Amino acid sequence: MVEGELRGVIALDGPSGTGKSTVARRLATILGAGYLDTGAMFRTVTLAVLRAGVDPTDEDAVARVAEGVDLRISTDPVHQEVLLGDENVGAEIRGPAVTLAVSAVSAVPRVRELLKQHQWRLIDEVSSSCGGIVVEGRDIGTAIAPDAALKVFLTASSDARAARRTRQDAAEGRVSTLDATKQDVERRDKLDSGRVASPLQPADDAVWLDTTHLDVAGVLDQILAIVDERDLRGVAAGPGRW
Structure with missing residues (x-):
């Protein structure tokens, strides 16, 4: 990947359905930056757990599966690919079975630690390149x-x-209803915010951005304005790991 405009890391957090993936990919493309979808990594481990016939709530068994997972993920925002072994599972990890189980698998501390180390390596590699x-x-x-x-x-x-x-489900050929999806969104909010290991919560110094009445272009405009206010294009990031 060639050198782009952005220097450092932009961390984009939030619950399901806020537009994170679309915004993050387009933001990375605009800035010539790398892109990492950590949710896809958890979904891939979840798929491996389900294929192994393991109960997603059995933490020890889930951890054993996670330790043997061969997971590779693209950091190119334009050409996204998620591999489990040699198999592209990008579509399957978005299916209902994985969606129902991913919060339980993501709550397992060993899973989070393994993927955290993997994510650190990818961030370091892309930041260097x-x-x-x-x-x-x-x-x-x-x-x-x-x-x-x-x-x-x-x-x-x-x-x-x-x-x-x-x-999104309809566009990608998945059958869902608005009521069922809302129940699932609220269920995942509760599980992700209530887990012991790295719960869903904003960082103390995060910029909050409500996307309820914004389209993708509107969200991008606001984030890019902050990028420019902080002079993050073409300059090194502040002190810290990145």
């Missing part, structure tokens, strides 16, 4: 990149998030 990376997830600003140059916490009403998820 092209200067900057946009990382999205639920604990990026608090646990993965606490020294990020910019931390943004996206929010939106549960109704807006459910509507977005339902439209």
Whole structure:
């Protein structure tokens, strides 16, 4: 990957349906930066757990599966690929079975530690090669990149998030209803915010951005304005890991 404009890490956190993935990928593309979807990594481990016939709530068994997972993920925002072994599982990890189980698997401390180490390696590699990376997830600003140059916490009403998820499912050929999706969104909010290991919560110095009434272009405009206010294009990030 060639050197881009961004220097350092932008941490993009928030619950499901706030537009994190779309915003993060487009932001990384605009800035010539790398992109890391940490949620896809947890989903891939979850798929491996389900394929192994393991109960997602059995922490010891889940940890054993996670320790043997061969997971590779692209950091190119334009050409996304998630591999489990040699198999591209990018579509399967978005299915209902994985969606129902991913919060339980993500709550296992050993899983979070393994993936944290993997995420650190990827962030270091991309930061060294092209200067900057946009990382999205639920604990990026608090646990993965606490020294990020910019931390943004996206929010939106549960109704807006459910509507977005339902439209996304329909566009990608998955069957869902608005009511069922809203229930799932609220269920995941509760599980992700209540887990002991790296719960979903904003970093103390994160910029809050409510996307309920904003389209993707509007969100990008606001984040890019902050990027420029902090002079993060073409300059080194502040002190810290990155």
